Amino acid sequence: MQSWEENGNVLKLSLPKEFNFKENINYLSRSSNECLFHIHHDRIYKAIPIGGETPLIQVSSVDENHLHIRFLGESKSTSKIIRDDVARYVREWFDLDRDLKSFYSMAKVDPLLGPAVESFYGLRIIGIPDLFEALCWGILGQQINLSFAYTLKRRFVEKFGRSVLYNGLTYWIFPSPEDIAGLPVEELESLRMTKKKSEYLIGVAQLMVDGKLSKDMLIEIGDYKRAEKMLVKIRGIGPWTANYVLMRCLRYPSAFPIDDVGLQNAIKHRLGREKKPPKDEIMKLAVNWTNWESYATFYLWRFLY
Structure with a gap:
């Protein structure tokens, strides 16, 4: 059953009782070095690559029962299919169906x-709905503090990702596996990333490009322990990274x-x-x-x- 309604340029998502937008904004604001969204006056602004398009959205809460998704700029003309996909993305991002x-x-x-x-x-x-982004974030965060992990992510995104400009602000989109799979290790090392982490990221990207790893594969397994075993077989992914990804992307409770x-x-x-x-x-x-x-x-x- 669809849990949102469309009103002109705005999607209205119904919220469960156990949800507080302010608490989630507080969490999302924990680093001033975040590069994949902006928060201004308790509104979240983010570009989402979906269905071959990159709609730019504003997410806000005007009452305790609903989230509003407003499409900005050229995204206002996005098709109903894309708009519905964006609604599903936001519901998954905030884990609203749990x-x-x-x-x-x-x-x-x-x-x-x-x-x-x-x-x-x-x-x-x-959540981190995109599997490649979740795996990269897990690998980048290994054995370093959170502050430096955000710095590495920003360097990685700004060098290899793409962006959308709107009202003088840049909205970055995380690189795809195709952007990374063919790179030489030295390209990533130039960001002050270790050689091993550079190799791990390229290796994961290659697996995804070759069709040997995908979010659907891990979901179809349907079992937390089996999904964990599949992930830890990948070079650079130990139990911590696997569980982080299973938690933030695959949503295994x-x-x-x-x-x-x-x-x-x-x-x-x-x-x-x-x-x-x-x-x-x-x-x-x-x-x-x-x-x-x-x-x-x-x-x-x-x-x-």
Whole structure:
């Protein structure tokens, strides 16, 4: 059943009760170095490559029950097929079709998660719908701090991506696998990226261009553990990167990047510890999170921003 309606140049998306636009804006605003969208006066502006077009949209919330998607510039003449695809993209981006009632019921009585869901109620896992972008972001973020990861992403996007100009602002589009697959490693190293990361990104791009890896393949597997095994067979993708991608792109609620330093620091912060908890302790703390590990992780991460 379609969960949006069209009113002239605006798509009106219905929202679940457990959604707070302001909380999601706060999360999206965590880095001033983000290059794939702009936020101004609680409105999100983003160019989305879809169906051979690149519509430019504004996403806003005028009441607690709806999101409004407004098409800007030449995007106003976009076909109904593209407009519907954009509506689906935004619903996936904000994970709007997930019922969080059972997550909140569990989390409210969990010692670690209780304060998180109280502080950030209505936050959704902001997704990365494009598999190549999700994999690249996971690889770029390996063993570096978040600030430098954003710097690398900006360099990568501005060198190899394309852009749309509107009202004096540039809206960047993430490079496609075809943009990267044939590049020499030195091209990526010139961005101050390690040789290994450069090789990993080119290798993933080549797999996707050759049809050996796609989002549909991972979705069709239909099983979190099998999808994880498929991803970790790829050079440069370990359990952390695989679970990050399964969480942010494939939307498996059981995805659990348990070795994530941010998760460890968030738990350390919540427990008032001087040292990060070991993996076996995190497993014990997470005993009640079954099938909601991804949301538990995302909410604990939120304490760090």
